[in-house]
Amino acid sequence: xxxxxxxxxxxxxxxxGADESEVSSAVSDFDTLVISNNSEWESGLASSxxxxxxxxxxxxxxxxxxxTLADQPLVDADSxxxxxxxxxxxxxxxxxxYAGAIGVPVLIGAEYLSELMQLEGDRGAGPWIRAHHDAVxxxxxxxxxxxxxxxxxxxxxxxxSKAE
Numbered sequence: 001x002x003x004x005x006x007x008x009x010x011x012x013x014x015x016x017g018a019d020e021s022e023v024s025s026a027v028s029d030f031d032t033l034v035i036s037n038n039s040e041w042e043s044g045l046a047s048s049x050x051x052x053x054x055x056x057x058x059x060x061x062x063x064x065x066x067x068t069l070a071d072q073p074l075v076d077a078d079s080x081x082x083x084x085x086x087x088x089x090x091x092x093x094x095x096x097x098y099a100g101a102i103g104v105p106v107l108i109g110a111e112y113l114s115e116l117m118q119l120e121g122d123r124g125a126g127p128w129i130r131a132h133h134d135a136v137x138x139x140x141x142x143x144x145x146x147x148x149x150x151x152x153x154x155x156x157x158x159x160x161s162k163a164e
Contacts, residue, residue, distance in 0.1 A: 001070065002077075003068070003075060006076075006077030007078075008081070010059065010062065011032060011034055012033055013033075013036055013055045014034070015036055015037070015048045015049075015051050015055075016037045017048065034055050034056075034059070036052060043120075043121070044121045044122030045121075045122055045124035046120050046123055047120075048124070049067065049124050052067070053065065053113055054117070057113075063087075064092070064109045066105065066107045067107075067108065068104060068105040072105070072148075073148055073154075074144070075141070075143055076143075080105060082139050083096070083105060083139055084107060086107075086137055091137040092109030092111065092112070092135065093106065093107070093132055093135050093136045094139060095136050095138050096139060096141035096144045098140070099145040101126075101130075102130060102136060103125070103130075103144070104125055104126065104144070105141070105144060108125070112132075115128070
């Protein structure tokens, strides 16, 4: 989330789910943060993407949306700035490439939002990005391969921050 602000985004939408109140109180010091709760979070990733895009719609006009995940701790502002720097009139889908795949973070032109709003189930933007491979520009981002899904996954990062 902080990386979104630091990379120059006009606004940042944070989609919460099961732990809405805890997450909202943890980020209450960000004045320009738009918090939007996904009450259907159990239905899968696509519903969170739709909630975030719907919240972004209130902030038009914008040329594109940067979709990131909270569980990729090595994705920082510099990583996101690399995506932003590659986005222009000819390059409208700028995706991260890591661990032999392409996916998020991704910067997607506003003209694609209606397609993204149609996604359903426990599949986020990744399959959509891969289906549009002819229009995708990829940026090598090895740090995006690190994803924290459990407390055990988070442990090395917690230890590193204590050491600093």
